[in-house]
Amino acid sequence: MFLALAATLNWHLYQLDVHNAFLHGKLDEEIYMELPPGYHSKGESTTKGKLVCKLHKSLYGLKQASRQWHSRFSESLTSVGFQPSKSDYSLFTRNNEDGFIALLVYVDDIVIGSSNIKEIDKVKAHLHSQFRIKDLGILKFFLGLEIARSAAGIHLCQRKYCLEILEDAGLLGCKTTSTPIETNHKLSHSALDSLNDPSSYRRLVGRLIYLTITRPDITYAVGILSQFMDRPSEVHMQAAHRILRYVKGSIGQGILFSSQCDLHLKAFCDSDWTACLETRKSMAGFCVFIGNSLVSWKSKKQATVSRSSAEAKYRALAHSLYG
Template sequence: MVCRLHKSLYGLKQASRSWFQRFSSAIQEIGFQQSRADYSLFTQVCGQSITVVLLYVDDMIIAGNDEEAISRLKKFLSGCFRIKDLGPLKYFLGVEVARSKAGISICQRKYTLDILEEAGLLGVRPAKLPMEPDLVLTTTGSDALKDPTRYRRLVGKLIYLTIIRPDVTYAVNNLSQFMQEPKLHHLKAAHRLLQYLKEAPGQGLMFSSQSELHLIGYCDADWARCPITRRSVTGYCIFLGKSLVSWKSKKQVTIARSSAEAEYRSMAAATCELSWLRYLLKDLRVEHSQPAKLFCDNQAALHIAANPVYHERTKHIEIDCHTVRERVERGEIKTSYVGTGEQVADLFTKPLRAPIFQTHLGKLGVIDIHAPT
């Protein structure tokens, strides 16, 4: 017997692509424009009315300032597809959303508690820090785990948690580098992170309704942080006014010859993110005429970004890193110096001690709406 496939079904490898093509073509027929910065974002502007659709596989968020336009869109979608309206946004892909006059807060409290329950650590003693200060994980130092699947599953869940929790981003980035052959001390460090999550499982981000729509970035690098490859760690965080909207902690792909080079590479990564966010704001019809601010705590890296002359310290750096200089010359980015003690991006490059960790965490706008008052 031979089965002939007439149309793609849910669960096949081609199904997601076919579904997205069908959805995007249908919604663009009624005047929506697909974003070039994020292909899953669609916008429609009619005078003062704006409607935004964000799609993730077969789940979507609809936002806008015109209730009638949103109702027409829902009616159109129900005619084309079988959809279910879940009402005002409260829970989306594990993210809990709460609103007030002060703004919108998001967290992953239920998801965090599920991780603790699966690991059997709901009753564990809470910790104040996600990683022990000055901790450096290596591939040696203890025995290999008999069942590495448990470690990989745990770290995989923690990676998804970083979309809301910037405070655990560096720790998860560190733990994810040992997925191939995890050791006992790696699992111990992961359990330490779970102890930190137990301290405040409902911790999340607050997006203020009074925030200015101005992009501000902080970038940092920890030179030769990795003891195995001697590569540096890039860390940056970007605010839209007072609200944290983007952050990253990642090991650099090449070995930096100096701390200035490592910092300059982190500036390049932050510059690319700022440029992408400017395109995204343009799609959302948000004016951003002034240059985005980028703060760095390394004077040498700032001089490299401002000086168009190639010299001994910069001639070996890849051309794509000089995107910082190009954006500065265009007036899209304005670089500034920030003191090391005020560099909030330190949170994404190294494990910090409790006082400075809590100070930087407060500057990121991290709150816990479930904490007792």
């Protein structure tokens, strides 16, 4: 949604990185750390007892480190007028007479967007005065997402990530297919042909789940395969490889956030009655657009069994509106 609005409203987008982010967090509780082996003061005996030191700031590896860093970062932004979003705590916004500015943060990676370039420079200067910031320039690559901007809008894809998955699976030279999953498939749990090492299947499906960030066309297929993570079989692995063959045929496909569209919200939904062979639950799916830009989508099994196709469709509609 952030990128869709940036494309439509012609925001400037910049990326920042924080050096040693977790070391900036201040601890609100007493935490003691054992000294590493061989580290003690000259002439001090270690036989009297175990030596410890009290931490004043967080370190990498502490359970509190990420929470304390986010708290420190939030305090720094709220001190200059930013407000955290109640729906997503990684989003901070500020709106004043100088214009609107939005900031997204993922641990130590930051994206800033605004129509006023001077406001972006001011925020950069403030963050640099509080932390050690590395300015990475215009947003082009973020968390494995490749961002390309043109007059048509912002294109988001994961081409490099797709190639890495294909290479790890040994399918760089495979033939392509036109669909990610067979029509009217009958995939279900089976005790036959179980994989001796299911970790490879779980790792592959996990990477495909991350790929659905920019590939809504494989969301349904990946959702089906993720149901068999507990006991995958050879049939399930072949279905996962079919998705990779489909991805290879559309390696650069992604999402385009158009720069020429209105900001009206549109949603579409559908359902497949009793689609699950094991539970007889229906499958529901929805997609949400801002103008012509796709910003949200999901394909999921319904929580309860519907007694008719009409009931399944009403549940899908309610899930798309409130889920």
